[in-house]
Amino acid sequence: MPKSPERCKEIRDEMRNKILHESMQYFARFGFSGTKISDLSRYIGIGQGTIYVYFESKEELFLEVQKMINREKDIKQLKFLSGLPLPAKQKIHKLTETVLKLFEEDDSFAGVIALNTQMVLEQDRNGCADATTYQLELYKYTAKIIEQGQREGSVVEGSAMKLADYYWGVVYLYSLKKLFTARYEMIDAGDLERILLK
Amino acid sequence: MPKSPERCKEIRDEMRNKILHESMQYFARFGFSGTKISDLSRYIGIGQGTIYVYFESKEELFLEVQKMINREKDIKQLKFLSGLPLPAKQKIHKLTETVLKLFEEDDSFAGVIALNTQMVLEQDRNGCADATTYQLELYKYTAKIIEQGQREGSVVEGSAMKLADYYWGVVYLYSLKKLFTARYEMIDAGDLERILLK
Amino acid sequence: MPKSPERCKEIRDEMRNKILHESMQYFARFGFSGTKISDLSRYIGIGQGTIYVYFESKEELFLEVQKMINREKDIKQLKFLSGLPLPAKQKIHKLTETVLKLFEEDDSFAGVIALNTQMVLEQDRNGCADATTYQLELYKYTAKIIEQGQREGSVVEGSAMKLADYYWGVVYLYSLKKLFTARYEMIDAGDLERILLK
Amino acid sequence: MPKSPERCKEIRDEMRNKILHESMQYFARFGFSGTKISDLSRYIGIGQGTIYVYFESKEELFLEVQKMINREKDIKQLKFLSGLPLPAKQKIHKLTETVLKLFEEDDSFAGVIALNTQMVLEQDRNGCADATTYQLELYKYTAKIIEQGQREGSVVEGSAMKLADYYWGVVYLYSLKKLFTARYEMIDAGDLERILLK
DNA sequence: CATGAATGAGTATTCATTCAT
DNA sequence: TATGAATGAATACTCATTCAT
Numbered sequence: 007m008p009k010s011p012e013r014c015k016e017i018r019d020e021m022r023n024k025i026l027h028e029s030m031q032y033f034a035r036f037g038f039s040g041t042k043i044s045d046l047s048r049y050i051g052i053g054q055g056t057i058y059v060y061f062e063s064k065e066e067l068f069l070e071v072q073k074m075i076n077r078e079k080d081i082k083q084l085k086f087l088s089g090l091p092l093p094a095k096q097k098i099h100k101l102t103e104t105v106l107k108l109f110e111e112d113d114s115f116a117g118v119i120a121l122n123t124q125m126v127l128e129q130d131r132n133g134c135a136d137a138t139t140y141q142l143e144l145y146k147y148t149a150k151i152i153e154q155g156q157r158e159g160s161v162v163e164g165s166a167m168k169l170a171d172y173y174w175g176v177v178y179l180y181s182l183k184k185l186f187t188a189r190y191e192m193i194d195a196g197d198l199e200r201i202l203l204k
Numbered sequence: 205m206p207k208s209p210e211r212c213k214e215i216r217d218e219m220r221n222k223i224l225h226e227s228m229q230y231f232a233r234f235g236f237s238g239t240k241i242s243d244l245s246r247y248i249g250i251g252q253g254t255i256y257v258y259f260e261s262k263e264e265l266f267l268e269v270q271k272m273i274n275r276e277k278d279i280k281q282l283k284f285l286s287g288l289p290l291p292a293k294q295k296i297h298k299l300t301e302t303v304l305k306l307f308e309e310d311d312s313f314a315g316v317i318a319l320n321t322q323m324v325l326e327q328d329r330n331g332c333a334d335a336t337t338y339q340l341e342l343y344k345y346t347a348k349i350i351e352q353g354q355r356e357g358s359v360v361e362g363s364a365m366k367l368a369d370y371y372w373g374v375v376y377l378y379s380l381k382k383l384f385t386a387r388y389e390m391i392d393a394g395d396l397e398r399i400l401l402k
Numbered sequence: 403m404p405k406s407p408e409r410c411k412e413i414r415d416e417m418r419n420k421i422l423h424e425s426m427q428y429f430a431r432f433g434f435s436g437t438k439i440s441d442l443s444r445y446i447g448i449g450q451g452t453i454y455v456y457f458e459s460k461e462e463l464f465l466e467v468q469k470m471i472n473r474e475k476d477i478k479q480l481k482f483l484s485g486l487p488l489p490a491k492q493k494i495h496k497l498t499e500t501v502l503k504l505f506e507e508d509d510s511f512a513g514v515i516a517l518n519t520q521m522v523l524e525q526d527r528n529g530c531a532d533a534t535t536y537q538l539e540l541y542k543y544t545a546k547i548i549e550q551g552q553r554e555g556s557v558v559e560g561s562a563m564k565l566a567d568y569y570w571g572v573v574y575l576y577s578l579k580k581l582f583t584a585r586y587e588m589i590d591a592g593d594l595e596r597i598l599l600k
Numbered sequence: 601m602p603k604s605p606e607r608c609k610e611i612r613d614e615m616r617n618k619i620l621h622e623s624m625q626y627f628a629r630f631g632f633s634g635t636k637i638s639d640l641s642r643y644i645g646i647g648q649g650t651i652y653v654y655f656e657s658k659e660e661l662f663l664e665v666q667k668m669i670n671r672e673k674d675i676k677q678l679k680f681l682s683g684l685p686l687p688a689k690q691k692i693h694k695l696t697e698t699v700l701k702l703f704e705e706d707d708s709f710a711g712v713i714a715l716n717t718q719m720v721l722e723q724d725r726n727g728c729a730d731a732t733t734y735q736l737e738l739y740k741y742t743a744k745i746i747e748q749g750q751r752e753g754s755v756v757e758g759s760a761m762k763l764a765d766y767y768w769g770v771v772y773l774y775s776l777k778k779l780f781t782a783r784y785e786m787i788d789a790g791d792l793e794r795i796l797l798k
Numbered sequence: 799c800a801t802g803a804a805t806g807a808g809t810a811t812t813c814a815t816t817c818a819t
Numbered sequence: 820t821a822t823g824a825a826t827g828a829a830t831a832c833t834c835a836t837t838c839a840t
Contacts, residue, residue, distance in 0.1 A: 018820090039238040043814055053822040055816080064814060127384040164392065172395060175377045176370075183373075186325040194362065197370060200398055211840085215803070241831060251805040256832060409819085413824070435634040439810060449826040454811060523780040560788065568791060571777075575769045582721040590758065593766060596794055612799090637835055647801040649837080658835060 022060045025050060027114060030071045034117040035185050037124070038068055072125060075118050080108070081143050088147045094155030098202055101151070102195050105177055109184060109192055116181040123178040145170045152202060161202050173201050220258045223248060225312060228269045232315035233383050235322075236266050270323055273316050278306070279341050286345045292353030296400055299349070300393045303375055307382060307390055314379040321376040343368045350400060359400050371399050418456045421446060423510060426467045430513035431581050433520075434464050468521055471514050476504070477539050484543045490551030494598055497547070498591045501573055505580060505588055512577040519574040541566045548598060557598050569597050616654045619644060621708060624665045628711040629779050631718070632662055666719060669712050674702070675737050682741045688749030692796055695745070696789045699771055703778060703786055710775040717772040739764045746796060755796050767795050 028050040032041055043064055047054045061067040087100055108115040148170035155161030162169070176198060183190040226248040231239055241262055245252045259265040285298055306313040346368035353359030360367070374396060381388040424446040428437055439460055443450045457463040483496055504511040544566035551557030558565070572594060579586040622644040626635055637658055641648045655661040677698060681691055702709040742764035749755030756763070770792060777784040 014820095021820090037235055037238065040235060042812090054814090055822055056820085058815065059820065127380060162395075162398070164395065168389060169395075172391065175381075176374065179373045179377055182325060191366060193370065197360075197362065197367075197399070200360070201395070212802075219803080240829090242829095252831090253805055253833075254803080257803070257805095262831070410823075417824080433631055433634060436631065438808090450810085451812080451826050452824080455824065455826095460810070523776060558791075558794070560791065564785060565791075568787065571773045572770065575773055578721060579769075587762060589766065593756075593758065593763075593795070596756070597791070608799095615799090636833090648835090649801055650799080652836065653799065 018060075021052075021056070025052070025057060025060055025067070026071060026074050029067055030075065030114060030117045030121060031185075033068060033071055034120040034124075034181075038064075072121065075122055080115075080118075081147070084144060084147050088151050093160065094151050094158050095160040095203065097151045098155065098161070098199055099195075101148070102198050105198070106192065106195055109180070116184040119174075119178055119181040120185055123174070123181075145174065148173060155202065160204060162204055169202055173198075176201060216258075219250075219254070223250070223255060223258055223265070224269060224272050227265055228273065228312060228319060229315045231266060231269055232318045232379075236262075270319065273320050273323075278313075278316070279345070282342065282345050286349050291358065292349050292356050293358040293401065295349045296353065296359075296397055297393075299346070300396050303396070304390065304393060307378070314382040317372075317376055317379040318383055321372070321379075343372065346371060353400065358402060360402055367400060371396075374399060414456075417448075417452070421448070421453060421456055421463070422467060422470050425463055426470065426510060426517060427513045429464060429467055430516040430577075434460075468517065471518050471521075476511075476514070477543070480540065480543050484547050489556065490547050490554050491556040491599065493547045494551065494557075494595055495591075497544070498594050501594070502588065502591060505576070512580040515570075515574055515577040516581055519570070519577075541570065544569060551598065556600060558600055565598060569594075572597060612654075615646075615650070619646070619651060619654055619661070620665060620668055623661055624668065624708060624715060625711045625779075627662060627665055628714040628718075628775075632658075666715065669716055674709075674712075675741070678738065678741050682745050687754065688745050688752050689754040689797065691745045692749065692755075692793055693789075695742070696792050699792070700786065700789060703774070710778040713768075713772055713775040714779055717768070717775075739768065742767060749796065754798060756798055763796060767792075770795060 029041075029046060032046050032049055041064075043054055043057060047057055050057075057067065061070060083104060084101065087097055087104075090097065092100075145167060149166040152161050152166040152169050156163060156166065176193070180190075180193050184192070227239075227244060230244050230247055239262070241252055241255060245255055248255075255265065259268060281302060282299065285295055285302070288295065290298075343365065347364040350359050350364040350367050354361065354364065374391070378388075378391050382390070425437075425442060428442050428445055437460070439450055439453060443453055446453075453463065457466060479500060480497065483493055483500070486493065488496075541563060545562040548557050548562040548565050552559065552562065572589070576586075576589050580588070623635075623640060626640050626643055635658075637648055637651060641651055644651075651661065655664060678695065681694055681698075684691065686694075739761060743760040746755050746760040746763050750757060750760065770787070774784075774787050778786070
């Protein structure tokens with residue numbers, strides 16, 4: 007009584023995604039070398055061997071987790087946002103609002119941000135600048151909004167890229183808090199916006 | 205002809221401190237599990253065995269590094285600062301100035317901050333709130349200044365403790381940047397202060 | 403398809419016992435510090451890691467080996483023997499016969515005796531007289547037989563406990579011979595009995 | 601103010617002997633692999649390096665300890681004893697008496713015996729029969745006395761060499777007791793002699 | 799000569815990976 | 820396919836030995 011091939015594929019994809027998502031959370035908390043396959047598989051609730059059915063190695067799993075993060079839809083939202091015919095101030099309101107909503111609603115958002123920023127730091131350490139397109143795009147679009155705001159007089163002066171980096175750095179900070187702290191308190195929209203707005 | 209006991213103690217203290225300080229930098233960069241004793245000892249420029257002459261285990265070394273950090277003199281400066289008969293705004297200027305100067309001049313400041321904040325996150329995870337006297341004191345003194353500023357109308361509204369946490373979070377952020385990024389750009393005083401000042 | 407839990411437990415128990423028994427032989431020959439995990443695992447015919455699946459450390463393995471020895475069934479035989487309504491002389495014949503048969507037939511008997519006596523010596527060194535219930539019981543039961551023999555006039559005079567200690571000491575001696583000597587010659591029943599019998 | 605060369609040599613010899621004797625005791629208790637140079641030197645009350653001024657290596661020290669044992673004067677006594685025009689029974693009395701007196705008076709006797717027997721066992725294990733002349737001679741002379749006693753009818757029947765081995769085995773047993781046990785009780789002459797005498 | 803701090807080869811232990819079930 | 824027991828390469832740690840003082 008063989009299962010239909012489609013159903014089979016479906017089941018495989020489901021398990022693969024489960025591993026991918028849970029691993030992301032775990033890697034975000036403990037880092038690559040802080041993560042043991044034995045702990046991770048117990049955390050996911052599967053056998054150690056199962057991970058190796060879907061991934062070649064711990065390293066490949068980590069890479070796939072990073073790839074998954076890069077495919078996230080957040081940039082699209084932001085891209086769309088920065089293209090709208092709105093004053094920068096409002097765009098920043100919307101952006102901040104979106105970020106805070108994602109923190110609240112999307113369980114994996116903190117992990118995505120944390121892991122991503124760690125990747126960027128890691129790459130900076132190695133001196134290689136082929137950094138993740140995701141991060142760069144996110145920063146680029148944010149910088150665009152900042153520049154618009156500076157022209158409109160609503161955003162503080164200074165290098166737009168540096169300010170974008172600052173803004174997302176703080177988002178990273180609160181990702182860490184959410185990931186590590188049992189009863190964390192999320193940042194207020196006003197406090198986050200103040201980084202950019204006059 | 206035995207070595208003189210004083211000279212012996214001297215040599216031992218010197219080596220112990222050397223290991224402690226160099227390890228701090230290394231742990232701050234690579235974390236506990238990312239640090240191999242073989243790499244660490246090569247980095248310090250000593251034999252692997254030497255570490256075990258002074259410390260029981262990798263774990264004990266890590267704990268001693270944390271203890272050392274807690275004995276740092278930075279709080280004293282801040283304590284002194286918060287006691288001066290100055291408007292809060294000026295205190296915050298001074299504080300920010302001091303922080304940025306330490307980043308520039310004290311090679312181990314970034315490591316101290318990074319490791320310390322990681323300790324706090326770690327402890328929050330475990331739910332135990334003990335041991336972080338250093339961090340807590342730093343936060344408490346900053347919160348005091350913030351409250352003063354709120355009374356004086358120069359500091360933004362909101363929970364003083366939360367704002368202090370935010371301020372030092374950003375300092376942590378730039379510690380990471382300094383530790384990981386080859387050609388990092390330090391935050392400007394203005395950008396850092398804006399977290400607190402209206 | 404997970405392995406059935408029962409079969410799993412079975413496999414685990416089997417391996418644990420295998421390690422325990424083989425280690426006993428090895429420790430008896432080479433002592434604790436003379437035993438390298440790498441050699442021991444090769445001797446058992448398993449990987450080094452496997453030992454650590456079942457035991458925390460070399461020390462714990464050694465302790466478990468000692469515990470196992472203490473659970474051995476030899477005392478029961480002796481206990482039974484000393485309770486029979488027989489003249490002491492015959493009991494001593496039977497005891498000696500049993501001991502020599504065990505040497506011949508039970509491959510692990512020499513190891514049990516050797517390791518056990520070493521434990522007793524070790525404990526005497528530390529001055530702590532606990533834990534040696536096995537040894538003590540063995541001695542106590544032998545002493546009982548000796549006292550009976552002294553009343554019956556078939557056993558030499560002197561402290562019964564000291565004579566029991568002497569008797570088992572000689573058994574230990576020949577355990578060592580069996581363990582260490584390639585072509586050892588076992589003691590004769592008559593020579594062993596002469597320690598006790600007139 | 602150079603010391604006279606003779607005095608110098610004298611001092612050297614003194615230290616060398618001290619190390620040799622103390623090491624013998626230590627090796628007898630803990631075995632070769634159970635003996636750490638750091639522990640041994642602390643036990644002797646000298647620096648670790650000092651041992652290496654007098655001996656090439658731990659192994660050489662062990663070998664020198666064994667050589668020293670072999671040069672001991674005990675055989676001479678025994679040789680002399682076995683040559684006397686006495687009945688074997690009396691020779692055995694004398695021998696036993698001497699052994700017990702040595703236990704009591706010569707602090708290093710137990711160590712000499714223990715280490716020596718361990719050497720013999722060790723060699724038997726390796727199958728190499730180039731065994732220490734000391735042991736063999738001791739056994740040979742004892743066997744000679746036994747044979748004489750068997751002719752005279754005072755000694756039990758059986759292989760003289762095996763009985764000699766038995767006798768010295770028991771001496772070894774009580775050496776261990778003395779070395780390891782805090783409040784040991786030495787064997788009685790009668791109990792020891794009974795191994796040989798009818 | 800005597801010392802003990804420093805060393806690295808050797809040993810204990812961990813953990814990513816394999817594989818029989 | 821999913822499992823977890825078994826494995827050995829990688830890593831932590833120990834201890835005989837060296838060497839500057």
